[in-house]
Amino acid sequence: MMKKIGLIINPIAGIGGKVGLKGSDGLDIVEKAKALGAVAESGEKTLTALRSLALIEKDVEIYTYPGEMGADVCVEAGFKTVVLGQIEKDKTTSADTMTAAKEILKNDIALLLFAGGDGTARNILDAVDKDTLVLGIPAGCKIHSGVYAINPRSAGFLAAAVLQGRIAGSKEAEVMDIDEELFRKDIVQAKLYGYMRIPDAASLMQCRKSGGMVSDEDAVEEIAEYVADTMEKDTLYIVGTGSTTAAIMKKLNLPYTLLGVDLVCNNKVLANDCTEKTILDYLGRCEKVKIIVTIIGGQGYVFGRGNQQISAEVLRKVGKENVIIAATRNKLASLPDNKLYADTGNEEVNRLLSGWKRVIVGYKYEVVMKIYS
Amino acid sequence: MGYFKTNRNYQQARWDEPIIMELGNKGERGILVPRASKTVRGKVGTVDKLLPADLKRKAAPKLPEMSQMQVLRHYMRLSQETIGTDINIDIGLGTCTMKYSPKINEQFVRSEKLSELHPCQDESTVQGILKIMYKLEQYLKAISGMDKVSLQAGGGSQAIFANVETIRRYHEGRGEGAQRDEIITTILSHPANPGAAATIGYKVITLYPGEDGLPDLKALEAVLSERTAALMITNPEDTGIYNGKIKEFVDAVHKVGGLCAYDQANLNGVFGITRAKEAGFDMCHYNLHKSFSSPHGCQGPAAGAQCVSEKLAGFIAVPTVEFDGEKYYLEYDHPDSIGKLRKFYGVPAVFVRAYAYIRTLGPDWMRAIGELSILNNNYMVKKLLDIDGLDLPYGKENFRMEQARLSWQKLTDETGVTTDDICRRIVDYGFQDYFASHHPRIIPEPFTPEPVESYSKDDIDEFVAAFTAIAKEAKDNPALIKGAPHKAALAAQIDESGLNSWEKFATTWRAYKKYVEGK
Numbered sequence: 001m002m003k004k005i006g007l008i009i010n011p012i013a014g015i016g017g018k019v020g021l022k023g024s025d026g027l028d029i030v031e032k033a034k035a036l037g038a039v040a041e042s043g044e045k046t047l048t049a050l051r052s053l054a055l056i057e058k059d060v061e062i063y064t065y066p067g068e069m070g071a072d073v074c075v076e077a078g079f080k081t082v083v084l085g086q087i088e089k090d091k092t093t094s095a096d097t098m099t100a101a102k103e104i105l106k107n108d109i110a111l112l113l114f115a116g117g118d119g120t121a122r123n124i125l126d127a128v129d130k131d132t133l134v135l136g137i138p139a140g141c142k143i144h145s146g147v148y149a150i151n152p153r154s155a156g157f158l159a160a161a162v163l164q165g166r167i168a169g170s171k172e173a174e175v176m177d178i179d180e181e182l183f184r185k186d187i188v189q190a191k192l193y194g195y196m197r198i199p200d201a202a203s204l205m206q207c208r209k210s211g212g213m214v215s216d217e218d219a220v221e222e223i224a225e226y227v228a229d230t231m232e233k234d235t236l237y238i239v240g241t242g243s244t245t246a247a248i249m250k251k252l253n254l255p256y257t258l259l260g261v262d263l264v265c266n267n268k269v270l271a272n273d274c275t276e277k278t279i280l281d282y283l284g285r286c287e288k289v290k291i292i293v294t295i296i297g298g299q300g301y302v303f304g305r306g307n308q309q310i311s312a313e314v315l316r317k318v319g320k321e322n323v324i325i326a327a328t329r330n331k332l333a334s335l336p337d338n339k340l341y342a343d344t345g346n347e348e349v350n351r352l353l354s355g356w357k358r359v360i361v362g363y364k365y366e367v368v369m370k371i372y373s
Numbered sequence: 374m375g376y377f378k379t380n381r382n383y384q385q386a387r388w389d390e391p392i393i394m395e396l397g398n399k400g401e402r403g404i405l406v407p408r409a410s411k412t413v414r415g416k417v418g419t420v421d422k423l424l425p426a427d428l429k430r431k432a433a434p435k436l437p438e439m440s441q442m443q444v445l446r447h448y449m450r451l452s453q454e455t456i457g458t459d460i461n462i463d464i465g466l467g468t469c470t471m472k473y474s475p476k477i478n479e480q481f482v483r484s485e486k487l488s489e490l491h492p493c494q495d496e497s498t499v500q501g502i503l504k505i506m507y508k509l510e511q512y513l514k515a516i517s518g519m520d521k522v523s524l525q526a527g528g529g530s531q532a533i534f535a536n537v538e539t540i541r542r543y544h545e546g547r548g549e550g551a552q553r554d555e556i557i558t559t560i561l562s563h564p565a566n567p568g569a570a571a572t573i574g575y576k577v578i579t580l581y582p583g584e585d586g587l588p589d590l591k592a593l594e595a596v597l598s599e600r601t602a603a604l605m606i607t608n609p610e611d612t613g614i615y616n617g618k619i620k621e622f623v624d625a626v627h628k629v630g631g632l633c634a635y636d637q638a639n640l641n642g643v644f645g646i647t648r649a650k651e652a653g654f655d656m657c658h659y660n661l662h663k664s665f666s667s668p669h670g671c672q673g674p675a676a677g678a679q680c681v682s683e684k685l686a687g688f689i690a691v692p693t694v695e696f697d698g699e700k701y702y703l704e705y706d707h708p709d710s711i712g713k714l715r716k717f718y719g720v721p722a723v724f725v726r727a728y729a730y731i732r733t734l735g736p737d738w739m740r741a742i743g744e745l746s747i748l749n750n751n752y753m754v755k756k757l758l759d760i761d762g763l764d765l766p767y768g769k770e771n772f773r774m775e776q777a778r779l780s781w782q783k784l785t786d787e788t789g790v791t792t793d794d795i796c797r798r799i800v801d802y803g804f805q806d807y808f809a810s811h812h813p814r815i816i817p818e819p820f821t822p823e824p825v826e827s828y829s830k831d832d833i834d835e836f837v838a839a840f841t842a843i844a845k846e847a848k849d850n851p852a853l854i855k856g857a858p859h860k861a862a863l864a865a866q867i868d869e870s871g872l873n874s875w876e877k878f879a880t881t882w883r884a885y886k887k888y889v890e891g892k
Contacts, residue, residue: 055788055789056851057852154785157785157789160855166866329812330813332815338582338583338815356591356592361579365571365579366576367581368578368596369581370589370592
């Protein structure tokens with residue numbers, strides 16, 4: 001039976017990067033980039049991904065949008081292509097990405113491939129539900145999101161593995177983006193916008209000497225149970241953003257914000273979705289304080305990406321020794337060079353945080369990693 | 374002349390043979406037991422009446438009902454559908470130390486002198502096996518530099534478990550049992566170390582490798598404290614890189630009052646070259662079925678030797694074998710002992726093979742095992758690195774010990790062919806599938822071969838040639854590798870997801886019927 005996937009290309013993704021514009025969000029920026037001689041490469045990168053897919057699996061029907069949004073490269077790569085919708089050539093916007101995602105998803109596809117950067121990922125996030133299996137082909141200027149494959153080629157290979165049933169599981173991955181206005185002024189402020197479901201490359205069927213290994217889901221459960229079991233009385237816990245820390249809140253049966261910072265003391269929520277100011281207010285009232293955070297997969301950021309509410313000021317007051325870091329071993333395995341990073345925007349606090357640190361990876365199970373400032 | 378062959382046109386037998394529980398017919402039998410004579414029946418009565426009521430089953434066991442020929446045929450077919458160390462060049466299964474186990478040793482084990490012994494016999498009638506065990510313990514003391522050995526453990530992991538138990542007893546004896554609740558290990562040491570520590574209730578702290586592939590001494594120092602019970606570490610780790618600073622690691626742990634256990638399950642790279650004692654360790658263990666040459670036996674029976682220093686001698690697993698100048702005897706009287714680990718003596722068949730192996734070689738040739746393993750491995754690694762797409766993380770220029778963890782990452786990036794694909798494809802060339810890595814795979818697309826001392830240059834060349842051919846296939850026809858195996862007993866990739874999900878995991882036929890088939 002012919003297998004079906006969806007494909008959406010953001011034709012202008014990455015166009016700002018080559019001419020030093022740090023991003024491509026907004027039609028005026030695109031015009032400026034084009035004036036500077038920039039050429040979009042997202043089509044070319046998608047073609048690479050599709051050729052990788054074709055090497056391994058040719059029997060695929062691709063549902064896509066016209067021309068530069070997908071159809072052109074599908075045909076070039078030799079796939080059977082079903083073209084939906086309409087676009088205005090050279091004038092596509094984020095709205096087209098969202099409409100395309102919704103239209104394509106009506107066709108019972110196994111996987112939605114999309115090419116772009118963090119902005120594109122956010123558009124897709126707005127159009128899909130949490131169980132839709134997606135995978136990004138990295139083509140944008142900014143790739144902070146964990147929903148992208150390492151490179152276009154591996155996106156194609158991973159898609160082939162999904163279609164051939166060689167991937168046993170999927171996982172939630174972060175959709176992150178930074179404020180492009182601030183970014184052009186060299187201020188990096190990343191925000192966690194949500195999660196999408198991607199194929200879990202770690203679950204590719206593996207040959208083994210001994211059977212059985214802990215799935216990421218079970219590992220998160222173990223971590224949550226351990227952190228919950230070892231919480232101390234009369235201590236303020238600043239619970240950071242992300243699904244790992246959310247699992248701890250779930251374990252405690254407390255209401256939580258997935259993308260926000262929550263405050264807990266003696267098994268009660270003091271505040272949800274806090275700003276830096278709220279956190280600082282509570283700090284003044286509590287003697288013992290601990291911070292619980294996780295790591296951004298594939299990158300290793302502990303602070304400064306998606307949890308700016310836990311600011312340099314907060315960290316200075318709480319101290320490195322009261323920071324609890326929790327992440328699954330698969331997440332650690334996704335880090336380049338086993339390095340963790342703190343980027344609080346304050347050099348002095350970054351230095352205070354740097355050095356060796358324990359990371360909770362399971363029940364009574366820790367590893368030692370180095371934080372770099 | 375020689376042994377090298379590039380293409381054997383291998384094709385494994387394929388029988389599509391069902392599980393034995395699905396074979397046979399009702400009433401079919403292998404042996405028709407003759408009816409007892411009338412006289413016997415008259416005196417003894419029926420079997421039914423001989424059995425006490427509480428020993429009788431309520432229902433007959435659901436065993437397959439088959440005749441002899443059909444049983445034999447079934448197992449002969451299965452044997453053709455497996456691949457073992459005596460039929461292939463078994464270099465791929467790194468960390469397992471798949472060396473040649475001399476066949477003459479099997480004759481000792483199968484001799485009636487051993488096979489007819491009963492573990493409940495009086496000691497005076499089993500002096501021979503006790504002497505072998507006693508002398509084996511003395512040899513292992515000399516090889517490790519430790520002061521006391523127990524042969525109780527039925528495998529390497531159980532010996533590690535015994536060492537963790539010993540660590541616990543030692544600290545409890547000093548009134549620090551509750552305080553010292555952390556055991557430190559490394560991510561590239563064998564997972565049985567954290568596994569045993571966690572089983573006994575310790576918190577486990579794991580060190581990751583730095584840029585040189587070795588754990589960082591500073592990382593260790595950062596987590597050492599009055600809570601440290603022990604460091605449990607392998608050297609060389611799975612990467613095959615020897616940790617020259619091992620003594621400093623040990624000293625740092627001793628400084629805070631912790632103990633150090635050396636996982637020497639695989640001794641091949643340092644056989645006769647270094648000892649646990651000189652590195653300062655308090656204990657170590659050996660898998661006698663690895664470096665000391667005994668067939669691995671597919672989950673046993675194996676033997677793990679627990680070796681400890683003088684200060685831990687009282688904690689070791691019982692019984693130990695002692696000699697009073699006239700006779701050998703089993704000593705259970707160690708009041709501080711962690712106790713027994715399994716029934717009776719341990720696994721004597723493995724002791725006999727290990728004893729014979731040590732006696733045959735002597736100290737000089739044992740050192741030669743270490744040296745040849747290292748030489749073979751570095752020759753193989755150099756040849757493998759000629760393959761475009763295969764790399765050696767943590768430094769190509771550094772020599773390895775007895776094994777190496779390579780990476781197919783470059784080939785995967787270029788072709789989409791992963792280590793798991795190659796692992797299935799190598800079977801089509803008549804080799805066993807290889808060992809990639811323990812989990813998690815911190816080295817991407819891993820491949821961990823170990824050519825031990827047994828294999829010839831021709832064997833290693835043939836092994837490398839097969840991977841060279843596969844790397845070329847990956848570029849020319851990746852779909853071929855993705856679809857492998859093609860020429861093995863199983864023509865297609867099987868769904869292994871049952872190994873990861875407890876809902877589908879069954880280790881017995883009854884469990885399979887109940888949980889997987891839902892009957």
